[in-house]
Amino acid sequence: MFRASLHFQDGGTVTIDVAPGQTVVEAALEADAPLRSDCMSGDCGSCIARCSAGTLALDPMTTPIVSEDERDEGIYPTCLTRLTSDARFELPYPLASAPDAPGRHRAALVRIDRLAKNVSRLVMRLDDPEGFRFQPGQYLRLRPPGLRVARPFSIASAPGDLPELELLIRHLPGGQVSGWLESEAAAAGAPLTLQGPLGGFALDDRASRAVFVAGGTGLAPMLSIIRAHAGRLPMLLCFGCTRPEELFLHDELEQIAADMPDLEVWIALMEGASGNVRAGTAVALLADDPVADTSYHLCGPPAMVEAAREVLRARGVPSALIRAERFAVGI
Amino acid sequence: MSTLMPGKIALCQADSLEPGQMTRFEPAGMDPLLLINDGGTFRLIEDDCTHAIASLAEGRLEGQTIFCPLHGGSFDIVTGKAKSLPCKHPLRTFTVAVDDGVVYLA
Numbered sequence: 269m270f271r272a273s274l275h276f277q278d279g280g281t282v283t284i285d286v287a288p289g290q291t292v293v294e295a296a297l298e299a300d301a302p303l304r305s306d307c308m309s310g311d312c313g314s315c316i317a318r319c320s321a322g323t324l325a326l327d328p329m330t331t332p333i334v335s336e337d338e339r340d341e342g343i344y345p346t347c348l349t350r351l352t353s354d355a356r357f358e359l360p361y362p363l364a365s366a367p368d369a370p371g372r373h374r375a376a377l378v379r380i381d382r383l384a385k386n387v388s389r390l391v392m393r394l395d396d397p398e399g400f401r402f403q404p405g406q407y408l409r410l411r412p413p414g415l416r417v418a419r420p421f422s423i424a425s426a427p428g429d430l431p432e433l434e435l436l437i438r439h440l441p442g443g444q445v446s447g448w449l450e451s452e453a454a455a456a457g458a459p460l461t462l463q464g465p466l467g468g469f470a471l472d473d474r475a476s477r478a479v480f481v482a483g484g485t486g487l488a489p490m491l492s493i494i495r496a497h498a499g500r501l502p503m504l505l506c507f508g509c510t511r512p513e514e515l516f517l518h519d520e521l522e523q524i525a526a527d528m529p530d531l532e533v534w535i536a537l538m539e540g541a542s543g544n545v546r547a548g549t550a551v552a553l554l555a556d557d558p559v560a561d562t563s564y565h566l567c568g569p570p571a572m573v574e575a576a577r578e579v580l581r582a583r584g585v586p587s588a589l590i591r592a593e594r595f596a597v598g599i
Numbered sequence: 600m601s602t603l604m605p606g607k608i609a610l611c612q613a614d615s616l617e618p619g620q621m622t623r624f625e626p627a628g629m630d631p632l633l634l635i636n637d638g639g640t641f642r643l644i645e646d647d648c649t650h651a652i653a654s655l656a657e658g659r660l661e662g663q664t665i666f667c668p669l670h671g672g673s674f675d676i677v678t679g680k681a682k683s684l685p686c687k688h689p690l691r692t693f694t695v696a697v698d699d700g701v702v703y704l705a
Contacts, residue, residue, distance in 0.1 A: 297684055306651070307670055308685040372652065409651055416654040461630075463652050 270351040274303055274317070277474065280363025291327075292317075292346035292357070302366050303359065304468040308347045312420075313594030314467045315346040322355025333594055335574075341587050360591050361403065361470040368401045370466050377458040378432065380449060383516035384509075387485060388449055389424070390435045392460055397431040400465060404492040405565075405593070408464030410435065412448040418463065419445050422488035422567070422593065426495035436485040436516075469593040472563035477502045479557065481550050481576045483568025484509060487517065489593055490567060498528040504557060508536040508550030508572070515545070551576045559583050566592040607696065607703040610634055613641070614700065621665075623656035626704065631656075632693065634702065635676050637663060641695045641702055642676045649674075649681065649688040 272292055273283045282302060286295040293315050296303035305315040310329045319342040326339070327348040334343050346357065375392040382388050390410075394400055402408075404426060411418035425434035439446045448454055471478060471493045478501055480490040487507055494503060505525075509515045515537060525533040534546065534553045541547035551572060564580055566573045573592045580590055608626050611634065616622060621635040623646050631646035633656050644665075646655050653669035660666075664682055666673045672686030679690035696705040 294684055297687065305685070308672075309670055372647075372649070411652050416657070418652040461647070461652055 270322075271354045272322075272351060273354075273356045274301065274359055275320075275356065276302075276359050276361065276363035277470070277472065278362035278364050282363065286351045289350060292349050292351065292355075294347075296346075302363060303346065304361070304466070305347055306370070306466050310345045310348045312467070313345065313592075316343060316468065316594070317346050317357040317359050318342050318588070319344055319349075320356050320358055322351065323353045324355060325350045325352055335577075338587065343587070358588075359468065360472065361405075361468050365403070367403045367406060367465045368399050370464050371399055373400055373462050373464070375433065375460045375462055377454065377456055377460060379456060380454055383436075385513040386439045387514070387516045388437050388439065390421075390437055390449070392433050392435075392462075394431040394433060400430065402427060402465030403470055404496040405469040405471065405489045406465040406467045406492075407469075407489070407593075408433070408435075408462050408466060410445070411461040412445060412454070413459050413461075414453060415444050415448060417444050418461070420466070422467075422469075422485075422492070423465070424488035424491045426492055428496065436488040436491075438485045467593070469565075469567070469591065471497050472565065472589065472591060473497070473501060475501075475561050475563040475589060477504070477562045478565065479503070479554070479562050480505045480565045481554065481568070481572070482507045482566075483550050483572040484514070486566075486568030486572070486593070488567075490565065491517075493565070494524065494528075494531060498524075498531055502530045503528075504532045504534065506534050506536070506550045506553040506557075508538070508548075508553070508568075510538050512537060512540040512542075518545075549575070551579055554579055554583075559585050562589065564590045566590065604696070604698050604701075604703055607705060610643075610695070610702045610704060612700055613697050613702050616641075616702075619660065621656060621660060623654065632704070633665075634695070635660065635665070637676060641697065643693040643695045643704065644674070644676055644679055645691045645693075648672065648686065649690060650686045655690075 270286045284299045284301045293305040306312045374395040378391040407422040409418040421435040482490045521533045536546045616636040625631045633646040635642040648667040658668040673682040679692040694705040696703045
């Protein structure tokens with residue numbers, strides 16, 4: 269039997285026994301330890317942790333949820349990780365004020381706002397918010413009525429908005445949730461089934477400043493974090509979309525920035541930028557920003573996340589200060 | 600012509616489901632259900648995996664174990680008990696009655 273010590277972002281520590289051949293997540297589930305996990309197949313990124321001591325064996329990954337560079341730095345999906353010695357893991361979220369364990373919940377649709385050509389905001393009201401205490405940055409799985417599939421979406425609202433929850437959903441041609449969104453069935457009061465809260469994406473408040481790089485509906489977890497934690501530390505949101513007709517929440521973001529003196533919002537469009545919207549990508553906006561004592565939070569298409577990571581590394585930002593929501597958000 | 604049992608929800612004709620086969624029902628106002636012909640005995644369980652609300656009807660049945668199509672967790676179709684991770688919470692099970700060749704949710 270090996271021992272895995274789990275060290276949380278706020279200094280909290282939990283130690284679990286891990287049997288030979290068992291994955292770290294299996295051991296944590298068995299011990300009801302607060303190591304977050306979801307898919308247990310290396311696809312979602314919820315259980316990613318940094319191993320800072322010990323030796324491990326990693327199962328083959330079907331999706332490259334962590335890059336080779338990250339593996340070299342000890343970053344592993346712990347659902348695919350088995351121990352060959354005692355080990356120490358650093359987790360990117362706090363132990364205190366832990367979210368509720370994921371469970372099944374019901375909600376009623378309040379409204380759907382078409383925010384842009386390809387993005388809608390879904391607002392729903394939980395039938396019973398008990399048991400759905402979440403941390404900003406987490407996601408849920410949503411199943412609209414009549415569908416057999418449930419899809420993951422990051423929560424865009426703050427915990428203080430409960431029992432209402434807000435999601436940003438990208439319309440995908442042929443997508444089942446998109447099809448429902450555009451149908452008459454998506455009317456106020458429609459019963460929704462959801463599972464959550466899920467995921468380990470959270471604010472890194474250990475640096476003196478936080479930067480968020482968001483592409484498209486990757487804005488959702490950043491909005492939740494900004495809404496919940498504004499004022500705790502200076503923040504910069506770099507938000508990018510492709511074309512003017514795909515830009516959403518522009519006015520709302522400007523209003524949030526005006527209301528929060530410690531928050532700056534920079535917006536970029538790859539095509540058709542004008543006024544205070546800059547030309548280029550959300551990642552390119554980083555070129556104008558100093559890097560000292562800053563934590564970075566990335567969420568968007570995988571290519572954007574990878575590009576941001578490369579830019580930050582080239583500027584000397586240690587990987588421990590860069591975190592990403594890896595799930596394909598909002599599809 | 601048989602008379603349906605009053606007050607009970609008729610699911611299907613018993614001979615329409617071969618042993619080893621399963622089929623999904625969505626009775627009005629209820630969560631989806633999965634009816635399984637377990638070697639001649641009908642088992643009725645909730646269709647939503649308790650882990651990530653995937654439809655077990657699209658999963659794989661091996662003997663008395665059903666495997667979720669999404670993450671591969673499994674349940675005992677007789678007791679509803681979770682048999683392998685990531686499933687931890689049991690499925691609800693329901694009583695069925697077969698009367699005059701018709702399967703009912705009892």
